[in-house]
Amino acid sequence: MRIRVGFGFDVHPLEEGRDLWLGGVKIPATKGATGHSDADVLIHAICDAILGAANLGDIGTHFQNTDPRWAGMDSKFFLKEVCRMIAAKGWKVENVDCSITLEAPKVKPHIPAMRQALAPLMGVAEEDVSIKATTNEKLGYVGRMEGLNAYAVVLISRS
Numbered sequence: 005m006r007i008r009v010g011f012g013f014d015v016h017p018l019e020e021g022r023d024l025w026l027g028g029v030k031i032p033a034t035k036g037a038t039g040h041s042d043a044d045v046l047i048h049a050i051c052d053a054i055l056g057a058a059n060l061g062d063i064g065t066h067f068q069n070t071d072p073r074w075a076g077m078d079s080k081f082f083l084k085e086v087c088r089m090i091a092a093k094g095w096k097v098e099n100v101d102c103s104i105t106l107e108a109p110k111v112k113p114h115i116p117a118m119r120q121a122l123a124p125l126m127g128v129a130e131e132d133v134s135i136k137a138t139t140n141e142k143l144g145y146v147g148r149m150e151g152l153n154a155y156a157v158v159l160i161s162r163s
């Protein structure tokens with residue numbers, strides 16, 4: 005069996021009047037993420053980690069943020085597509101570990117729903133999807149609620 009590791013990072017600005025989609029779940033918040041698609045920063049970081057593990061470029065290569073087809077797109081579609089792309093090369097996801105940095109609201113109560121939403125898209129058990137969240141201790145753009153970050157590490161395997 006061959007295994008590969010991949011890493012992904014993403015950032016989106018926060019703005020009032022936008023929805024906050026995180027890990028495929030809409031979270032009640034005063035500020036939501038802006039972007040071309042639904043701006044789900046966590047899914048985008050996971051997509052980049054999976055693509056990186058398989059050396060297939062990044063999410064922007066496959067789903068350009070100037071393409072009208074992806075305007076307002078549900079990012080769960082991107083994750084499903086990315087997993088289909090690596091499956092075509094014989095790879096499958098083994099596990100994912102992620103961190104989100106966001107000053108508010110508290111992400112922790114929504115983590116079980118995110119794991120439930122993401123696991124089937126990647127063909128893994130909820131047990132194989134780890135999501136953590138932390139504030140940025142009020143420092144920098146995250147601390148000022150101007151944006152949020154997500155980081156993801158993924159292991160893929162091929163028999």
Ligand code: MG
Pocket residue numbers: 014015016039043044045048
């Ligand atoms: Mg993004």
